[in-house]
Amino acid sequence: MEVISEIEEFINIGIPVGDWIENFVDFLIANFGEVLGAISEIIGTMIESFEGFLFLFPPLIFMLIITLIAAKVRGKELAIFSLFGLMLVFNMGLWEEFIVTIASILTSVLVALVLGIPLGIVKAHSKIVHLITRPILDLMQTIPPFVYLIPALMFFGLGTVPGVIATVVFAMVPPVRLTYLGIKQVPDELIEAGQAFGSNWWQMLTKVELPGALPSILMGVNQCIMMSLSMVVIAAMIGAGGLGEPVLRSLSTVDVGLGFEAGLGVVILAIILDRLFREE
Amino acid sequence: MKNKIEVKNLSKVFGPRPQEGIELIDEGFSKDEILAKSDNTVGVRNVDFSVREGEIFVIMGLSGSGKSTLLRCLNRLIEPTRGDILIDGDSIMDLNKKELIHYRRQKFGMVFQNFALFPYRTVLENTEFGLEIDGMSKEKRREKSRQALAMVGLEGYEEQKPDQLSGGMQQRVGLARALAVETDIMLMDEPFSALDPLIKKDMQDQLLELYEDIDRTIVFITHDLDEALKLGDRIAIMKDGEIVQLGDHEEILTRAENDYVAEFVQDVNRSRVLTAEDIMSKPLALLYENQGPKTALHKMNEEGLTSIFVVDRERRYQGILLIDDVKDMLDDNARDVKKYCRQVPEIDPQTTIDELFARLADLDTPLPVVGEEQKLIGVIVKTNVIANLASEPDEQVKD
Ligand SMILES: Nc1ncnc2c1ncn2[C@@H]1O[C@H](COP(=O)(O)OP(=O)(O)OP(=O)(O)O)[C@@H](O)[C@H]1O
Ligand SMILES: [Mg+2]
Numbered sequence: 001m002e003v004i005s006e007i008e009e010f011i012n013i014g015i016p017v018g019d020w021i022e023n024f025v026d027f028l029i030a031n032f033g034e035v036l037g038a039i040s041e042i043i044g045t046m047i048e049s050f051e052g053f054l055f056l057f058p059p060l061i062f063m064l065i066i067t068l069i070a071a072k073v074r075g076k077e078l079a080i081f082s083l084f085g086l087m088l089v090f091n092m093g094l095w096e097e098f099i100v101t102i103a104s105i106l107t108s109v110l111v112a113l114v115l116g117i118p119l120g121i122v123k124a125h126s127k128i129v130h131l132i133t134r135p136i137l138d139l140m141q142t143i144p145p146f147v148y149l150i151p152a153l154m155f156f157g158l159g160t161v162p163g164v165i166a167t168v169v170f171a172m173v174p175p176v177r178l179t180y181l182g183i184k185q186v187p188d189e190l191i192e193a194g195q196a197f198g199s200n201w202w203q204m205l206t207k208v209e210l211p212g213a214l215p216s217i218l219m220g221v222n223q224c225i226m227m228s229l230s231m232v233v234i235a236a237m238i239g240a241g242g243l244g245e246p247v248l249r250s251l252s253t254v255d256v257g258l259g260f261e262a263g264l265g266v267v268i269l270a271i272i273l274d275r276l277f278r279e280e
Numbered sequence: 281m282k283n284k285i286e287v288k289n290l291s292k293v294f295g296p297r298p299q300e301g302i303e304l305i306d307e308g309f310s311k312d313e314i315l316a317k318s319d320n321t322v323g324v325r326n327v328d329f330s331v332r333e334g335e336i337f338v339i340m341g342l343s344g345s346g347k348s349t350l351l352r353c354l355n356r357l358i359e360p361t362r363g364d365i366l367i368d369g370d371s372i373m374d375l376n377k378k379e380l381i382h383y384r385r386q387k388f389g390m391v392f393q394n395f396a397l398f399p400y401r402t403v404l405e406n407t408e409f410g411l412e413i414d415g416m417s418k419e420k421r422r423e424k425s426r427q428a429l430a431m432v433g434l435e436g437y438e439e440q441k442p443d444q445l446s447g448g449m450q451q452r453v454g455l456a457r458a459l460a461v462e463t464d465i466m467l468m469d470e471p472f473s474a475l476d477p478l479i480k481k482d483m484q485d486q487l488l489e490l491y492e493d494i495d496r497t498i499v500f501i502t503h504d505l506d507e508a509l510k511l512g513d514r515i516a517i518m519k520d521g522e523i524v525q526l527g528d529h530e531e532i533l534t535r536a537e538n539d540y541v542a543e544f545v546q547d548v549n550r551s552r553v554l555t556a557e558d559i560m561s562k563p564l565a566l567l568y569e570n571q572g573p574k575t576a577l578h579k580m581n582e583e584g585l586t587s588i589f590v591v592d593r594e595r596r597y598q599g600i601l602l603i604d605d606v607k608d609m610l611d612d613n614a615r616d617v618k619k620y621c622r623q624v625p626e627i628d629p630q631t632t633i634d635e636l637f638a639r640l641a642d643l644d645t646p647l648p649v650v651g652e653e654q655k656l657i658g659v660i661v662k663t664n665v666i667a668n669l670a671s672e673p674d675e676q677v678k679d
Contacts (some may be wrong), residue, residue, distance in 0.1 A: 173619070189396035195357055197410040197461065198385035200378075211400045 018076075027152050036155050043107060043113035043161050052144050059090050060254035070276065078275045085268035092261045094243060101232055107165040108228045113221060115212050116172045120179025120220075121205065130180070144248065153238045161257055163231075163240025171227040178220030182213025209251045218279045225277055227271045243269075281582070283369075284465065284497040285331040285354065291365030291521075292349050295320030296359045311520040321423040323349035325362070325521035336491065336498045338512030340505065340544075345499045351469050354499065355388045356380060367465070385414045389458030389496075393470040395450045397442040403429065403453050404438035410461035420462075428460035429453075432491060448479035452582075455487070459494065468500045474506065484510055488562070488672040505544055508551055509533075513562070517541050530560065556636060557629035559665065560649045560658030566591050568651045569618055573609035576601055576617065587645050589656055590621045600624050600645055625648040627660060636665050 025057040029036065057065065071079035089098050123130045148166040156162035186209055194208040210217070236244025243265045250259030293301030293314075301320035304313070311322045324346045331337040339347050339484050340353045353356040357370065362386045367387055375383060389410065392557050397406050403598065404425055410422035429435060434450040440451050449473060472480045484507060491498070502508050508515045509529055516526040517540075525532065525541045532541070564583040567576050579589050580603060590598040599621030609620050610613060627636065640662050649658040 119667070158671070189392055189394055191399060192352075192357055192585075193390070193392060193396040193398075194413075196355060196384060196388060196390040196467075197413050197457075198381045198383075198388075199413050200381055203413055208410075211398070279653075 018204075025151065027108050029155065039165075040161050040244070043111065043164050046107045046110070047103055047160055047164060047230065050106050051100060054099045054103055056141045058087075058192045063087065063090070066272065070272065078272070082272050085272065089265050090267060092155035092265065093267045094246065094262060097241070097262070098265055098269065099244060100160075101244070104164050104167070104235075104240060104242055105225070105228045105232070105273075106230075108164045108171060108172055109221075109225055111164070112168045112172040112224050112228070113175050115168070116175030116220070117179050117217065118225070119172075120176045120217075121209075122181065123176065123180045124183035124209075130174050133176070137176060140173050145231060146237075149234065149238050159241045160235075160242075162238050163235030165189050165230040166238070167228050167235055170226045170231055174223035174227065175217070175220040178223070179213060182216025182220075183209045185216065186212035215279050218277070222274065222279075225273050226270065229266060229273070232266055281335075282333045282576075283330040284367070286331040286369075287329050287350075287354075288364040289328055290350070290353060290616045291325055291361050292323040292346075292353055292358060292363065293320045294323055304363055322346075322521045323358075327363070327521075329516055329523060329526055330499055331499060332513075334495065334498055335498055335513040336511050338500045338502060338508040338515045340502050340508045340515060341518030344501060345518040347503075347518055348469055349498060349521075349618060350518070352468050354467060355384055355390070373661075385410070385461070385463075385486065387463050387465050389461050389463045389466045390481045391451075391454045391458045391466065391471040393473055394443070395447075395454045395474070396412040397450055397453055399442055401441075402438065403440050403445070404440065406442065406453050407456045407460050408459055409547060414461070422568065424462075425456070425460050428456040431459060431493075431596040432443070432486065434455045445477075445478075447475050449477060451483060454485075455483075459490070464495075464497060466496050468497045468498060470501050470503070473504070475501070480507075484614050487511065491670075494636060495571055510558075516545060552597050554633045555629065556627050556631040556633075556649050556660060557658070559633065560629075560660050563656065563659045565591055566595075566656070567601060569658065571617065571669050572615045573606050573617065577610075580606070588658065589646075589648055590617055591656050594653070595656055597626060597650045597656040600643065600648065615668070624648060629657065633665060636660060640665055 054062070063083060066086060067079050067083045070082040089095060118130075119133070123133055145166070148169050149162075152162035152166040153170075156165060188209055190202070190212060194204050199207065232240075232242060233244040233247045236242070236248045243262045246262040247259050247266075249260065250256065282349055291302060293304060293305070295301060296319055298320060300318050301322060304320075305322065305325055309317065311325070313324060314320055314322055325344065326387055327442055339350060349358055351633060353360045356365075356375075359370060359559050360373070361585050363373075365491055367383075372380070372383060391571065398409065401409070404422065407425035407428055408421040411424060415425075426435075430449075432455050434449065434452050434456065437449065438560055445453070447563065451474075454471065456466075472483050473482060500511055502511075509532075512529070514526065515532050516523045516531070518524065519540050524649060564585060565579040565588055567579060567588045569592050576588055580586070584601075587600050587602045589600050592598055598618060600623075603619045605620045605622070609617070611617075614620065622645075624643070624647060625639070627639075627647045628653050629649055636647070642661070647660045648656055650662060651657040
């Protein structure tokens with residue numbers, strides 16, 4: 001017994017992980033403040049533009065447009081569901097939050113795809129990049145999403161922008177992985193056929209690899225959207241607006257009704273987006 | 281005849297340290313020993329051969345003998361470890377990436393065992409792939425692809441996706457894709473192995489038919505001796521990465537140079553009664569009826585022939601012209617070959633080998649095999665028949 005407590009005492013030398021991280025973040029802020037500022041600026045502008053655009057439509061028109069798109073892309077069932085779902089959101093008085101959520105999800109997904117798909121492509125072609133990114137991606141997938149809030153908060157303060165950034169980090173993993181996987185799964189014979197007819201690397205990528213990987217990439221897009229949605233409530237903890245906010249508010253005021261309504265809003269959005277962006 | 285492809289002392293070693301494998305090859309160790317000693321696999325071992333312009337060169341051998349590796353070295357899909365490859369007399373070994381891409385577009389078409397069609401492209405889009413890669417305008421490449429599809433009998437299927445077609449049709453698309461690019465050389469890696477026997481025979485016939493119209497050199501891989509004999513002008517047999525024998529039909533069948541080849545040859549399915557169609561070969565040269573004695577002489581000289589078959593524009597058989605007849609024509613200053621050519625009895629494609637033997641006995645000229653519409657489809661020389669008779673097992677059903 002004594003030995004054990006002695007060992008415990010011995011190994012408990014108090015490694016200052018927290019201090020290190022803090023120092024590191026301070027270092028980044030001091031030296032890369034401008035870069036961080038620029039990122040914040042770009043993302044902020046994107047969110048605002050999407051919001052501005054989406055708010056141009058009166059709710060009824062917006063509902064009809066989504067319904068028509070749903071009818072065209074997936075058929076009657078989704079169209080009916082969309083119409084009634086959106087009307088319900090409107091009736092619950094959550095329309096504004098709903099649109100804000102869509103805007104930040106559009107931004108997150110767009111950024112995550114713009115970064116994730118090319119990274120997946122590079123990863124599929126470079127062993128080094130693959131080996132470097134693999135543990136990082138593993139880590140990104142296993143860390144509880146709450147943890148992303150901390151650096152986002154430190155670098156970008158409170159608000160929707162850090163919320164989107166935390167979301168991007170979290171939702172970027174599937175597009176990277178599935179793009180990589182899709183390209184790797186293109187049969188050798190097709191790659192050979194591409195080479196044999198004299199493709200250069202760009203033709204190889206655009207005419208052989210990406211078309212072959214498309215189903216997998218689309219799956220990545222779908223998962224990216226779904227993971228962004230799952231961050232809606234969490235991002236609200238650092239001040240992101242939208243449907244997450246009433247959920248949080250309801251938690252602190254034990255307002256079950258409000259919490260349920262906002263949650264329902266997220267679910268409706270999730271179902272519509274999932275069905276729209278899915279490879280049947 | 282000109283050499284289209286020359287392969288010189290070519291070796292390919294797979295593994296962690298290929299150079300070490302090369303050294304072991306030079307020291308004379310076998311493929312298995314090298315694998316055990318150094319973890320390197322010998323794919324191709326000191327191979328030397330050349331492919332003549334316009335011939336069908338068949339490479340055969342058992343699984344793992346290095347056929348695919350050798351074929352892929354020819355357009356450097358696989359980088360050879362040592363040796364040289366000349367196409368039209370120029371080495372392709374020191375081409376850089378860009379030049380190589382250019383070369384592949386200009387010189388090589390390829391047909392794959394498992395078709396390797398792009399599942400997300402339509403039949404037409406698959407066919408035009410090579411032309412698209414080469415940067416041809418959409419309109420032009422569509423037209424060429426349609427022509428190529430017509431050549432393989434796939435009109436009307438342009439808008440289908442490959443998975444809507446049968447295996448034989450898919451391979452036709454693969455063939456059309458290689459035909460469309462109009463390169464000089466066609467590389468075919470067991471293109472018909474995945475097809476069932478009837479369709480396979482059909483595809484072989486179609487390839488031979490196409491071969492008459494297109495001006496290509498074909499390197500064709502198979503592990504089926506029947507197929508090799510049917511298609512090949514010359515046949516190379518590989519074992520453990522080496523070419524153990526190279527020659528035309530007769531040489532392969534009658535003079536098996538080692539046990540391996542002999543075993544291979546014994547495998548030929550001889551339980552059926554061979555007919556003229558099975559053993560005929562392609563005429564080395566043909567004379568069209570409107571061509572004169574000078575042309576005849578030239579063609580005969582080039583192929584080392586003493587006689588040549590005369591056909592009309594539609595390839596209908598007209599007769600045979602012997603070297604002596606050509607001399608007479610030149611002496612008489614005559615131009616019309618039809619007046620001088622002789623009538624040798626025609627052979628029906630279904631004539632059995634025994635009947636052939638009887639008819640050949642007292643003839644010095646080759647026999648014309650004439651099919652539908654009087655078309656000349658092949659020739660039979662004495663050696664064809666004798667080689668096949670000689671290797672027939674005793675239990676052969678006679679008539
Ligand atoms: N990429 C590779 N890495 C390592 N070894 C290889 C590779 N490709 C081929 N080999 C080896 O090289 C040898 C020749 O293979 P190859 O594929 O050329 O044979 P093949 O004659 O085409 O056989 P098959 O009839 O089965 O297609 C085999 O021993 C094989 O294991
Ligand atoms: Mg092979």
